[in-house]
Amino acid sequence: MPLQRILSGALGGAGLHLDHRLTEIRDLGGAAGLSFANGRTIEADLVVGADGVRSVVRRFITGGDDTVYSGTSAFRGIVPVDKLPALPDPGAIQFWMGPDAHLLHYAIGGNADYVNFFAVVEYPKVWPHAEKWLDSIEPGEAAAAFAGWHPAVVEMVAQHLPVRWGLFGTRPLLNWYRGAVVILGDAAHAMLPHHGQGANTTIEDAITLAELLPGTALDGLGPMLAKYQSLRRARTRKIQRSSWITNSLLHLPDGPQLAERDQRVTRFPEDFGWIHQFDALQTAHDATQTQRHPAPPHA
């Protein structure tokens, strides 16, 4: 993974400990005690939990399970372009929308010779597993869900697809930190994938923390984490909400609403500019400048 190489390279390898599954956090008053499944325990001045939608760190902060199953699931696959003769433009990013389902695909690979697709359906209404987000499916189940769709869609879901992915989010949280423990990414604001913003908003969170953290004394962690939360909470909650609304728009039944939805699709760059034009670094930088150089009082 190029991103993992960049991140581990920046860290230099030292201090990177793999195979540590967090099982418990204890409040040590000013610090946090962490216990791992491999038996190790450590004390930390600051814990940044980036441990996903089923975050153990979030459970310590909010005291509950804030995971929400969306009632939707996805079939995913990677198909060589030469297996998709009916696909009009294999290099395009395309959404195919229909009643209660949609399929998104885009090209991947150095020469764009594969198509990665993601097909979402409005079931099962109840997810059958407590911890797992993968569920085995019968051969042909995905194909049956998209029977009668465009031949290119049919070609994609005709591939060997052994599992469905449950799509989960988190309910919007009031608090992203407790003491010296804070969360980011899916742990703080897991969303449905329809804006493609899960990883991007996580990187925005990380940039914001990285900008606020330098120069923060240990006894100043509280105000710094409060600032981080206030910079991130509204934006990510809006994208979360919008991802759920987008799910409904992608899955509209036949009817008069389709024309309005299709109009909205043509305004995509204007309507969603607030998502894509956001500058997390500048926003965090401006916030630290305001903090360090408060505006002079009015004369």
Place this chain on the structure above:
Amino acid sequence: MQQTEIETAFAELVENITGTQPARIDRDLHLDKLGLDSLSKIDLAVAAEDRFGIAIPDEDLERFVVVGDLLDYVHRTTA
């Protein structure tokens, strides 16, 4: 929390989000008439949560149509 206190704070929050100070707080005024669409209503909810120390879940926020809906919610939840 007193109703008038909530109204004053509400006017400030709306001004911070829309950039316009509401001329008056009319309980029957639709939130969209204050320049609040479905997404900026989330800005308002998050700001109100921080200001009043309460949680406003999405499903409750969805039901706020007029100004009075939000004022009553804050009044009830902070009581």
